[in-house]
Amino acid sequence: MTSRSSRTTARTSSEGRAVARTQTLLKGTAGAGTVRKTVLPGGLRVVTETLPSVRSVTFGIWAHVGSRDETPSLNGATHYLEHLLFKGTRKRSALDISAAIDEVGGEMNAFTAKEYTCYYARVLDTDLPLAIDVVCDMLTGSLIEPEDVEAERGVILEEIAMTEDDPGDCVHDLFAHTMLGDTPLGRPVLGSVDTVNALTPERIRRFYKKHYDPTRLVVAAAGNVDHAKVVRMVRAAFEKAGALDRTDATPTAPRDGSRRIRTAGRVELLNRKSEQAHVILGVPGLARTDERRWAMGVLNTALGGGMSSRLFQEVREKRGLAYSVYSYTSGYADCGLFGVYAGCRPSQVDDVLKICRDQLDQVASEGLTDDEIRRAIGQLRGSTVLGLEDTGALMNRIGKSELCWGAQMSVDDMLARIAAVTPDEVRELARDVLGQRPSLSVIGPLKDRQAQRLHDAVA
Structure with missing residues (x-):
């Protein structure tokens, strides 16, 4: 992909140390908004697309982790963790999380793929501060309590059963296995009954700590947003959680590799x-x-x-x-x-x-x-x-x-x-x-x- 960087600015502290770098990646045109990007000192990236003509905003956080990052025994951990981040933080219960977005008529959800995970909320532009606070809180302050792990295990097992009851859906997992075999890309995102049953709260917490570092996250917002305000609110939320302490950290690079599929006639x-x-x-x-x-x-x-x-x-x-x-x-x-x-x-x-x-x-x-x-x-x-x-x-x-x-x-x-x-x-x-x-x-x-x-x- 190509990037057009037209302007770069840096804010500095009183000691002259650069603390953030902002770029205008794409200038707004008819039917498209201006895209800006800021890299915060902890390696967290914030990207926005500003469209003043709309009244809504979708705010999301992308994590550089998917099912291909799992070992065989951890198959399903990424998706399991996606569920658990909705179960409560030090600041909010599971009901508080859902009620906060429902109360303003917003929508909130998440999805797990083979190479990434995304959490997002769509709200009116005036409710963007709430969406940022809730979603950032989920990503930085999840408790992953043992009782929540056990309760959600049943939900995920039902989701696996639902998929298996739909052969039109299940056949795509079968095709991935046919082509890629017993590899991270060939295994199902949901995991299996055996691997989900074997996942413990401690193993999930370690997975969370390893893969939800700010250097592996991208914050994205699109709609009627002011980039500088989004950056300030996101930074405040992550700093409050102590997630930007590593000021020398750099963002994780896009995935690379040399894997080739050589299977034929399977x-x-x-x-x-x-x-x-x-x-x-x-x-x-x-x-x-x-x-x-x-x-x-x-x-x-x-x-x-x-x-x-x-x-x-x-x-x-x-x-x-x-x-x-x-x-x-x-x-x-x-x-x-x-x-x-x-x-x-x-x-x-x-x-x-x-x-x-x-x-x-x-x-x-x-x-x-x-x-x-x-x-x-x-x-x-x-x-x-x-x-x-x-x-x-x-x-x-x-x-x-x-x-x-x-x-x-x-x-x-x-x-x-x-x-x-x-x-x-x-x-x-x-x-x-x-x-x-x-x-x-x-x-x-x-x-x-x-x-x-x-x-x-x-x-």
Whole structure:
């Protein structure tokens, strides 16, 4: 990603020591706000996007920790901790936390992914000081009491059970395991029943202390905000908690690595009673930092990103074999996945799989047409803008960009990068990615002969 730094200022103490550095990363334009960043002395980064025309603000804190940072015995600890930070601090009980945001009509939530965790609140602009106080308090002052760990264990086990009851959701975890095996990226974010039951309050506290250091956090706010005021309030909240004592600390760099997915032709089948069979056929994709990701977005959109896409037309519109069929990409710091999902009657699995495999092979060998590529570029540009029409999406964009890339890209630059993708780039990428031997994950009521045919389909 690219960053445009137009101005840098530093505030100094009475002794002349620099205590904060502020940059204007992106100047505001029509439809986009000014993005600024300040690095506090404890290594905490604060990024804001100012949009004076709105009346809401989304405030979030991103942690540089996800399920890929867990050992096998700690699988599920990141998600478990996400739940526990809502259970109470030295200043507030769990009820106080939720009631404070409910009282002003706000929304508060969190999510855990493979490489990061985010906690956020969306409120009226006048209630931003409350949101900052509550969310910062959660991140810096969580108690993680034994009784809360035990109470929340049951909640998380129910969440795991709920996921397992939804094969359309569970198949994505199965596909990650098929492609990545028993590795941190291949294991489920929620963990397993065994690993969750084995987690103790002490182990979770150690995990919390290790990964929630200010150098590993990014504060992001978008909406009708004043950057300097946000910085002052965040700094006061973290200093009060004693979280900025290390004045020489520097922010954690974005993830890096050299992992590559070399698996091919792997098949994992999970026989389960259900009305539908859920199928994912996929290949290794691109890391999120790969410069070809713009062409990958166009290729993915043309293949399975909308009602005019090849897969939707061939599987659903022409043959009526599935209600839901689409393709998707997952990009991590050092590797990625490309998958095609379809949910269909068990008796139709062979037909659906053959059509999907034939389409991938055809696009790999012959490429997409110029019309398909042009249409996909237009669709991707439009969805990019429409997906950034609220303060929550904007907060996600600037927070994730800082955490994962260490830089910001304007919406105009993103649209220009998409528009600059050429048909030749898409066709070359299709040969490289779709030309790989695929792997397969299926959940459903499968018979023995059918299971053998599915293994043969990717042989």
